[in-house]
Structures are given as structure tokens and as C-alpha cells.
Amino acid sequence: MAxxxxxxxxxxxxxxxxxxxxxxxxxxxxxxxxPGTLVYTCLVLLPIAMSVGxxxxxxxxxxxxxxxxxxxxxxxxxxxxxxxxxxxxxxxxTLIVVIVPNVLGVAVAVVLDRRGxxxxxxxxxxxxxxxxxxxxxxxxxxxxxxxxxxxxxGLRALGVAEPPGWLSDPDIxxxxxxxxxxxxxxxxxxxxxxxxxxxxxxxxxxxxxIDGAGPLRRFWKVTWPLLAPxxxxxxxxxxxxxxxxxxxxxxxxxxxxxxxxxxxVAFVVLQEGFVxxxxxxxxxxxxxxxxxxAALSVVTLRILQRREVQL
Amino acid sequence: MSGSRLPWVRPLVALVIGAVFFVPLYIALxxxxxxxxxxxxxxxxxxxxxxxxxxTRVLTDPGSLFWPSLRTSVVVTSLSIVILTxxxxxxxxxxxxxxxxxxxxxxxxxxxxxxxxxxxxxxPVTQVLKSLGLMSTLQGLILFNVxxxxxxxxxxxxxxxxxxxxxxxxxxxIDGATRWQTFxRVVFPLLRPATASVLIxxxxxxxxxxxxxxxxxxxxxxxxxxxxxxxxxxxxxADFGGMFALMFLATLPILVFYLxxxxxxxxxxxxxxxxx
Numbered sequence: 001m002a003x004x005x006x007x008x009x010x011x012x013x014x015x016x017x018x019x020x021x022x023x024x025x026x027x028x029x030x031x032x033x034x035p036g037t038l039v040y041t042c043l044v045l046l047p048i049a050m051s052v053g054x055x056x057x058x059x060x061x062x063x064x065x066x067x068x069x070x071x072x073x074x075x076x077x078x079x080x081x082x083x084x085x086x087x088x089x090x091x092x093x094t095l096i097v098v099i100v101p102n103v104l105g106v107a108v109a110v111v112l113d114r115r116g117x118x119x120x121x122x123x124x125x126x127x128x129x130x131x132x133x134x135x136x137x138x139x140x141x142x143x144x145x146x147x148x149x150x151x152x153x154g155l156r157a158l159g160v161a162e163p164p165g166w167l168s169d170p171d172i173x174x175x176x177x178x179x180x181x182x183x184x185x186x187x188x189x190x191x192x193x194x195x196x197x198x199x200x201x202x203x204x205x206x207x208x209x210i211d212g213a214g215p216l217r218r219f220w221k222v223t224w225p226l227l228a229p230x231x232x233x234x235x236x237x238x239x240x241x242x243x244x245x246x247x248x249x250x251x252x253x254x255x256x257x258x259x260x261x262x263x264x265v266a267f268v269v270l271q272e273g274f275v276x277x278x279x280x281x282x283x284x285x286x287x288x289x290x291x292x293x294a295a296l297s298v299v300t301l302r303i304l305q306r307r308e309v310q311l
Numbered sequence: 312m313s314g315s316r317l318p319w320v321r322p323l324v325a326l327v328i329g330a331v332f333f334v335p336l337y338i339a340l341x342x343x344x345x346x347x348x349x350x351x352x353x354x355x356x357x358x359x360x361x362x363x364x365x366x367t368r369v370l371t372d373p374g375s376l377f378w379p380s381l382r383t384s385v386v387v388t389s390l391s392i393v394i395l396t397x398x399x400x401x402x403x404x405x406x407x408x409x410x411x412x413x414x415x416x417x418x419x420x421x422x423x424x425x426x427x428x429x430x431x432x433x434x435p436v437t438q439v440l441k442s443l444g445l446m447s448t449l450q451g452l453i454l455f456n457v458x459x460x461x462x463x464x465x466x467x468x469x470x471x472x473x474x475x476x477x478x479x480x481x482x483x484x485i486d487g488a489t490r491w492q493t494f495x496r497v498v499f500p501l502l503r504p505a506t507a508s509v510l511i512x513x514x515x516x517x518x519x520x521x522x523x524x525x526x527x528x529x530x531x532x533x534x535x536x537x538x539x540x541x542x543x544x545x546x547x548x549a550d551f552g553g554m555f556a557l558m559f560l561a562t563l564p565i566l567v568f569y570l571x572x573x574x575x576x577x578x579x580x581x582x583x584x585x586x587x
Contacts, residue, residue: 028405028490036402036461037417043436043458044424051433111325118322122329128336131569133519135537136558139544140339143354143551150338150354183335244428247521251541266430273434274526286431297426 048290053105054283061277073284083285085260086268089174090243093264096178097185097242102234104182105189110219113197123194126187134184138251141180142167155214159277170258177248177262185241189234196230197223232304239300243293265289343559347552365556374546377560380539383528385564387449387535388518391456394512397510398457399464400502404494406465407472408480418469424462433526440527452528452535455516464509471505472498511572518565536561 055073059066077083108126112119129137143149145166155163166176200223208218246266249255255263255271263271269289273282326523343365345358359434369377406418436455437446445451475498483493499506524535534542547554 031491032401032405032494033417036398036465039398039454039458040421040424040461040560042352042439043455044432044462045420047435047439048427050438051431054435108328111321111328114321119325122325125329125333128566131515131519131566132562133521133537133540135519135521135540136339136562139540139554139558140335143342144335144338148351153354176429183332238531240426240428244430250373250521251544266428269430270433270522270526279434279497283434284432289428290431293426293428294423 010104028169051283051286051290054280055287057280059283061279066280069280073281074288076281077284077288082260082263082268083265086263086265089260089263090265092174092246093178093181094239094242095247096175097181097245098235100178100182100240101185101189101238102231104186105193105234106245108186108190109193109197110223113194123191126190128187129184130187132184134247135251137184138248140181142252145176167253168257170256170261173253173257174262177252180252181242181245181248185238188237192230192234194225196227200226228304228308232301232308235300235304236297239296240293243289243296339555339558342551345552347550350555357499358519365552367562368553369556369560375557376534376539376543380534380536381561381564383449383533384518384536387452387524387528388514390452391460391517392513394453395460395513396456396506396509400468400499400506401429401494403465403468404459404472404498407469408477419421421462421465422460425466429459429522433523437526439541447528448530452524455527456520456524459523459532460513460516467505467509467512468502471502472531474500507572511569514568514572515565516576518568 056068056070057066058069058072112122112126144151146152147165147168147217149161151166152163161225164172167173204226205218208222213221244266249262249264249267253262255261255267260268265285266289269282269285272278272285277281339359340356342354344363345363346362346364349358351355406414428434440446440451440455443451443454445454445539448569479497479501480493483497484490488496519537520535521537521541524538525541526534527539540558543554545556547557
């Protein structure tokens with residue numbers, strides 16, 4: 001209530017020529033809040049509801065009459081080898097992409113946590129991949145990891161007769177793909193950890209040093225606990241971006257090599273929905289994807305924030 | 312500290328890590344200026360002799376998707392980020408200043424939007440846009456960008472609003488300004504650092520976006536710069552030099568935009584700090 005009174009202009013009621021309508025709150029809502037809310041509702045909230053609706057039908061492009069099939073799509077999903085394999089692929093991708101850039105990010109941030117032109121320049125280097133499109137990143141890495149690319153040329157020069165097919169070997173391709181995503185996300189983690197390190201009071205580390213703690217011990221007991229908010233941000237951002245990885249898969253491997261060795265859930269949903277045109281079934285996959293990402297984010301956020309509060 | 316005993320260790324370690332990390336970017340950069348034959352033979356070496364052939368080929372080839380898709384991307388990105396900044400600044404301001412339950416509920420619904428993968432909603436979004444007659448149009452793509460990224464803008468602006476004293480708005484109201492005038496003349500100029508970061512992030516994301524333009528704008532109608540790069544992959548299959556040149560030209564505008572605004576962003580931050 002206090003809010004609307006603070007905005008009320010003195011003299012509004014006594015001035016008949018005022019453009020202020022009878023419901024000032026409503027007018028304020030319509031001009032400031034309604035446009036954004038409306039677009040968001042129509043293009044995000046409504047589509048989520050529609051996805052749930054579609055997922056209960058057998059809708060498909062070439063099927064003339066769509067009908068309600070209840071939970072049939074969901075039953076089929078958990079017997080569908082393509083979908084189950086995409087869950088496995090996404091789990092591996094997510095684990096690697098959440099852990100590796102976090103670990104490397106802290107390490108690089110600790111090294112770069114100094115003033116000076118060299119460190120400033122290096123920060124820019126680490127952040128550059130974040131500004132470059134995943135499509136471009138993917139093409140660059142496709143060339144770097146090609147069978148006759150620079151890495152394998154180097155390995156051959158070192159005497160390795162048969163260097164690995166980084167992107168063509170079904171056993172390795174998923175890990176190569178994960179590494180590329182890690183490389184791209186590393187800069188973001190470094191920047192967030194650097195910001196976190198600037199918030200660590202120098203006195204604390206000095207006090208610990210006087211008490212006889214070595215560099216490693218100082219890091220674990222003083223610095224790392226104070227980086228908890230940075231860890232939360234990085235983990236949640238990495239989790240969400242790992243879950244929607246599509247561009248890299250599409251450009252680098254198109255789901256292969258072999259059948260579905262790198263096909264993530266995000267890739268399979270779009271494949272079913274826009275290539276196979278099985279809208280109802282793809283929507284069921286999308287709903288499962290949404291539920292999993294929501295549950296994972298909430299649980300991760302809870303766990304990591306509890307850690308922050310205890311400090 | 313080991314750093315104080317061996318002062319050269321830290322810069323050396325930093326340089327080595329930076330160099331290893333930079334290798335793929337180095338490869339992308341040098342191969343723009345190499346003859347295509349040399350790219351395949353030795354990808355790592357410096358161009359010998361350096362050539363601008365690849366760039367001129369991409370820029371002048373009449374069959375190249377570069378110019379039309381550049382135009383499309385400039386239009387889509389600039390319109391999207393301007394509309395997004397205006398709408399999310401107003402909505403963020405409204406939600407930061409109204410703390411009733413329904414306003415908090417709107418906030419929570421918006422924050423949920425931050426984590427929704429586009430794949431989950433794209434199928435129904437095509438239906439919504441079809442029914443509006445906006446499927447496969449630039450307007451449709453811009454409208455979707457606005458809806459999809461509004462949560463991020465609101466998140467940044469409403470967070471930033473907490474640092475702006477309410478008294479400023481009250482003073483303007485006492486001086487006879489309407490809410491509209493108060494917002495645009497008093498509040499919005501103070502939001503400049505937030506505006507800069509919203510413009511940077513959304514500009515980079517929308518420019519680099521691949522999936523949404525592919526589904527919403529293409530494949531029939533046209534391409535943005537990144538779907539253009541993707542579609543050119545086949546055309547440049549044997550022409551690595553051309554491929555790297557196209558990717559260089561597609562990245563350059565957003566890199567320049569990022570560097571320009573990054574300065575503005577820092578200026579805004581330090582300007583506010585000294586005044587504070």
C-alpha cells in the first residue's frame with residue numbers, strides 16, 4: 001500500500017485537467033508491466049502449457065486426425081532406445097560440463113588474480129569464446145580435431161602411428177564434444193571466480209598466514225569457502241547450458257558417429273519435432289526435459305545456497 | 312608465498328595456460344589470411360604469404376549468403392535488444408517497486424523463464440506464430456526473442472533498481488512529473504550500467520543465436536548470419552580459407568560491439584561510484 005501512496009502526486013485529485021485516469025494503479029500496470037508480461041506469457045508460458053497438452057495427443061504432421069492418447073507417449077518414451085540413449089548422453093555431457101570448467105575456472109582465476117596488463121589481456125583471451133557463436137566455435141574445433149587436423153598432425157610427428165579419431169570414433173566423440181563446450185564455458189567461470197576472489201578480504205589470508213597456514217591450506221580454509229556464491233552461479237549456469245546443448249551436436253557430429261552416440265536430449269527433441277514431425281511425441285520428450293532441468297536446478301540451488309548460508 | 316620467492320613463476324604459468332587456451336582462436340585467425348591449399352597442408356603455421364583473397368571472395372561472391380544474412384542479423388539483433396531493453400527496464404522497475412503478492416508471483420514466473428531451454432517451447436511457439444501470421448518472418452523472430460529474453464532483462468534491471476533510492480522518484484513526483492516522465496527522465500538514465508550489460512549480453516546471444524532463427528525464420532525464408540554460416544558449410548567444404556573468412560566476418564561486428572560497450576559499461580560503473 002505504501003508503494004502506491006508514495007507515487008501519488010499531490011494535487012492530482014484537485015486538478016481536473018489531469019490525464020490520470022480513475023484507476024492509476026491499472027494505468028501504471030498497463031503502460032509499464034503489461035507489454036513485457038504479455039509477450040512473455042504468449043511466447044513462453046502459453047507454449048509450455050501447449051507442450052503439456054500436445055504431449056497427451058498423437059499429433060503428427062502426416063496424421064489427419066489428432067486424438068487424445070493420455071500418457072501413452074510417456075509410456076513409449078521410457079522404452080524408446082533413442083530417447084534413453086539421449087538421456088545417457090546428456091547426463092555425461094552435463095557431468096563433464098559442470099565439473100571441468102568449475103575446477104579449471106578456479107585454478108585459472110587464482111593464477112590471474114593480480115593487477116597488470118598481462119593479467120588483463122589474459123582475462124580478455126579467456127572471455128573471447130563466450131562472445132563467439134557456438135556455430136563458429138564448433139567449425140573451428142571440427143578443423144582442429146579432424147583426422148588430418150593439427151592435433152593429429154602433431155601426434156603423427158611425435159611418432160603416433162594411428163592417432164585417435166577425435167570426432168569419428170564413437171567411443172571418443174562425446175568426450176571431444178564435451179571438451180569443446182568446456183573450453184567455451186571456461187571464460188565465464190574464470191570471470192565469475194575472479195569477481196569472487198576480489199571479494200575475499202586480504203586480511204583473512206594474512207591472518208591465516210601468520211597462524212602458520214601454507215598456501216594450499218589457506219586456499220581451502222579461507223578462500224574457497226568465501227567463493228561459495230561464485231560456485232553457485234557457475235554451477236547453475238553450467239547446468240542449464242549443458243542441458244540445452246544443441247548447436248555443437250548439430251554442427252560437429254549431427255548426433256553421430258554411429259547411432260546416437262552424441263545425440264543429446266535437446267537434439268533428439270528437435271529431431272522428432274521438426275524432422276520426423278511427430279509433434280505429440282516430441283512434446284512428451286520436451287516435458288520430460290523441462291521437469292528434469294527444473295528438478296535439477298532447484299535441488300542444486302538449494303544445496304549450494306545452504307552452503308553459502310552456513311558461512 | 313611461492314609467488315614472492317619466484318616472481319616469474321606466476322606470469323609464466325599464466326602465459327602458458329593462456330597460450331594453450333588461445334590455440335583454437337589462433338588457428339581461426341591465421342587461416343583467414345592463408346591460401347586455401349596451405350590451410351589443409353599446415354593449419355598451424357603463419358600465412359606465407361598473407362593474402363586477403365579469402366575475405367574479398369566472401370565479400371564479392373554474388374552467390375554468397377554474407378551480405379543478405381548480415382543485413383538480417385543487424386535488423387533482428389538491433390530491434391530485439393532495443394525493444395527488450397525498453398520493455399524489461401519498465402517491467403523490472405514496476406516489479407522492483409511493487410512488492411504485493413501478485414507482483415512477486417509475476418517475478419517468480421519470470422525467473423523460471425531463465426532456465427527454460429528453447430527446445431521445450433519451440434514446437435508450440437511455431438503454432439503461436441503461425442496463428443499470428445508471423446511464422447517465417449523477421450517480426451516473428453524478433454517477437455520470440457523479446458518473449459524469451461525478457462526474464463533476463465527484468466532480472467538485471469530489477470536487481471539494479473534496489474540500488475536506486477526511492478526518494479529520487481518521490482522528489483520528481485512532488486515536482487509534478489508523471490510516472491512516465493519520472494521513469495524516462497530520472498530513473499532510466501541512472502540505469503545506464505544495467506542497460507549496458509543487458510545490451511551486451513542480449514546482443515551477443517541474439518547475434519550468435521543459431522537454433523531460433525533456424526526454426527522460426529528459416530529454412531524457407533532466409534538466414535541470419537549464423538544460420539548463414541551453417542548453411543555455407545557445404546559450399547565451403549573444400550575451401551577452408553573461405554570458411555574461416557566467412558566466420559571471421561560474421562564474428563567481427565559482435566566482437567566490435569562488445570568491445571565498444573564494454574568500455575561504456577566500465578565508465579558507467581566508475582562514474583556512478585565517484586558520484587555516489
